[in-house]
Amino acid sequence: MNAPLAEFRNVGMIFHRNGIFPSGRGETRALHGVDLALWRGETLALVGESGSGKSTLGRVLNGALRPTCGSVLYKGRDLGGLRGREKRDAMRNIRMVFQDSASALNPNISIRESLLEPLEAFGIAEAGRGRLDLAMKLLESVGLPRETVFRHPRELSGGQRQRVGIARALATDPELLICDEPVSSLDVSIQAQILRLLHSLREEKRLTCLFISHDMGVVRAISDRVCVLYRGHICEVADTEALYDRPLHPYTRCLLDSIPSMNPGDRGKRPVSPLDAPSVPASEERCPFLPYCPRSTRDCTLRMPELTELDGRKVRCFHAYDSDTVRTVP
Template sequence: MSEEILISARNITKSYSLGRKKRHIAVNDVSLELYKGETLALVGESGCGKSTLARLLMRLIKADSGRICFEGTDISALSGRALKPYRKRMQMIFQDPASSLDPRLRIRDIIAEPLRVWRVCPDKTEMERRILDLLDMVELKESMIDWYPRELSGGQKQRVGIARAIALDPELIICDESVSALDVSVQAQILNLLKRLKKELGLSCLFISHDLSVVNFIADRVCVMRGGVICETADTETLYAHPGHEYTRYLLSSIPAIGDDPVS
């Protein structure tokens, strides 16, 4: 983990209209930094604004106010074409592997789509090799290249989603509840895969989750969010050993302990 900041947010706010002059403030004056090579986790309960914050960082939605800097460049004001190069450098892995893959495309075409959009592999054989490489990286069999998503299990679908996200060699991966819909034994496989890929490819990762045990395994630093505000940011070890904020302690004490685990 370096000291260099990859992406940062300064005092960003996003609110949605509720009609009749009422507004819901989803993200309220939040600032955070993500360093190169680290995994930063955003945890909080549903509706706390963690997904909104991730979408703001990716510039999928526009903030009402505040600045977002990617490697020092302010991208919050950029539009359309000027933003495009940054899109390539940030990729997302979604929660539900079934609905994030086009059921009518073969695995080959799903993974090839970002490569085609960016004209990364103009040559057909080169494209094929790249796809096979990616399948290998996510531990899928080469023969699956011509399968359809419906022929894959949930874990395998999520692996395809990961292959698609890393196809363009991005610097930042945003995982929005990427393992929440998976079964325990499959979840462990995917968590291991994410951790290994992150290390091998030198990725930075923003990991959104509501599951504090998963975050404990994968994250270097943790931001705890509540009601659109970050209430605590700390190293993973520090946070779990000495939670500073009352709400963090409350969250930790709510996890059902397994056997005689030393949870709070």
């Protein structure tokens, strides 16, 4: 039977703040009961506004963070319970590309050392000439000249550094790539180059990819499926085209409406969006989207909607399949 390559099961994450002032103490609930599967060879986009928990979910998957509750499975095994060889195998196969290429690479070491580091750590290729050769091939595979290996990060442009970051992530020949906003710090033409590169790598190597972004235009171009996060809750999961054709959750609709329009007549007509609204404290006893929702009813104030599955897509909204009438809380 077809099994997911990786899976989040009821994953929750709470960050505790221990400030020196009493007001600095507290907790942030970054993820709530996340259930999500990643299928082999797919690109799943994770979208949502700033602070919705996207990077946290990525870091839980690459093992940098341990979830407060729930588990992350890789090939059916709990990542948190892996030891020794199995743990190394998972670390080798799950690699991450970061948003900020400047800080992702150590500025004090050459590109050569940056690329040799994962090769040495996982004993890949023959020490010496073999590893240097592989480092150069990796650079070529991301469209950079072999000689880049002798340069320092400060001598490269943002787009070139991002390619080195991708080469470094690919060095271990991973199965799963987590790309955390890999193009958002780059200009549009370099963005397009990097996206084409990721697309061809995915085709060639049949990479599975968790692609984190808040750019709904980029997401449509690159992903097979989309998972929408709002304040650490999954709101909706659907095939990309289905989601763009017919968003079921009102928050998904807000995200799609926030894509800038090329039609001058539409400018300035952006609907009210939670992205503009003041923050309202979250509660487990009501829909997290309640304060901004044009469809909310009394039900939404009394309990949290479940993430329910219908026709191969999942949505957390009591009114997902209602007609488009707008209601207000009585």
